[in-house]
Amino acid sequence: MREGMRHLAGQNLTSIDQRMLEAFRAEGKVVSGEELSTLLNVSRTAIWKHIKALRAFGYNIEALPSQGYRLLSSPDILIPTEIQAGLATSRAGKNIICLPETDSTNLVAFRLAEDGAEEGTVVIADAQSRGKGRLGREWVSPRGVNLYCSVILRPSIPPFSAFHLTFLSAVAVARAVERTASLSTRIKWPNDILVNGRKIAGLLNDMSAETEKINFVILGIGVNLNMRREQFPGDLRHPASSVLLEGGKEVRRISFVHALLAELDFLYDLYLTEGESPIRKEWLDRCRIIGQTVTVSSRDAELTGTVTGVDESGALLIRLPDGREERVLSGDVKIL
Numbered sequence: 001m002r003e004g005m006r007h008l009a010g011q012n013l014t015s016i017d018q019r020m021l022e023a024f025r026a027e028g029k030v031v032s033g034e035e036l037s038t039l040l041n042v043s044r045t046a047i048w049k050h051i052k053a054l055r056a057f058g059y060n061i062e063a064l065p066s067q068g069y070r071l072l073s074s075p076d077i078l079i080p081t082e083i084q085a086g087l088a089t090s091r092a093g094k095n096i097i098c099l100p101e102t103d104s105t106n107l108v109a110f111r112l113a114e115d116g117a118e119e120g121t122v123v124i125a126d127a128q129s130r131g132k133g134r135l136g137r138e139w140v141s142p143r144g145v146n147l148y149c150s151v152i153l154r155p156s157i158p159p160f161s162a163f164h165l166t167f168l169s170a171v172a173v174a175r176a177v178e179r180t181a182s183l184s185t186r187i188k189w190p191n192d193i194l195v196n197g198r199k200i201a202g203l204l205n206d207m208s209a210e211t212e213k214i215n216f217v218i219l220g221i222g223v224n225l226n227m228r229r230e231q232f233p234g235d236l237r238h239p240a241s242s243v244l245l246e247g248g249k250e251v252r253r254i255s256f257v258h259a260l261l262a263e264l265d266f267l268y269d270l271y272l273t274e275g276e277s278p279i280r281k282e283w284l285d286r287c288r289i290i291g292q293t294v295t296v297s298s299r300d301a302e303l304t305g306t307v308t309g310v311d312e313s314g315a316l317l318i319r320l321p322d323g324r325e326e327r328v329l330s331g332d333v334k335i336l
């Protein structure tokens, strides 16, 4: 994103700006100032002001003397208008909140969900100052290059089934990366998405629940899309990377958001109608961890053994050299 546009990310367009873009897109050709002013019911001077505002957002609009205006290209900014354009989902993205910067989209989404935000509400930030990672780590969230997104879901499932939704979001991210960047992905237990063995995305779900029922789940999704090498801190514990570094090409963040929301919507529908089994199957296929010898480190222990499965609560089952089987709920896995 160009420097001058940065402060604009997160604001939305006025309804006249939006209708003007619709007119350009519907026509796909030159639209005269007169046509625009009739269509939008504003003066020619106002049309010119809106053209200038759209250009400031990064829309490349050509003015052709005595003919009119033509939209040549749209910016890759994460604003509701751009995300909603062409989005054909039934739940995910029905309500979209884009922020120029926030502490953590998971925290914002959690507060909104507590205040009753509807299922499918999506919170996206252009940058996070306190992005939350797994095991209390920070999720590095520089401005304008990646996707930091949280989705509110309200499934009628018991709290112990909530990890199904981690499977679901991991599969959705893996599919979206493959669709938009043609890169092959793998899932690493519990919830990392890898390309060429390097982590390009992480998931962190938060939940509000009572004993028997979930009030809501926040799917927190961080995807390193166009992050360059120098934007990674030197001390990143895991070999981290981005779609750009692995694929050699920038990805349009808007296209990625469209693909991700479409996959989330499809998989959530599948989950509600057919249960977790098809998603778990795809997750296991992409994970390929069963049978591998691994070391799992958590804050207070480290153990090495062979993975025999993932149980119904999402825990990793590890056969130790002495034949005992251990259940591991969290930690970092290293395949030996």
Ligand code: BTN
Residues within 6 Å of the ligand: 103, 104, 105, 106, 107, 128, 130, 131, 132, 133, 134, 135, 137, 139, 147, 148, 149, 150, 191, 192, 201, 202, 203, 204, 220, 221, 222, 223
């Ligand atoms: C991990 O450590 O692998 C999980 C990282 C999850 C990061 C995402 S970015 C969007 C959402 N908001 C947060 O604060 N965290 C998640």
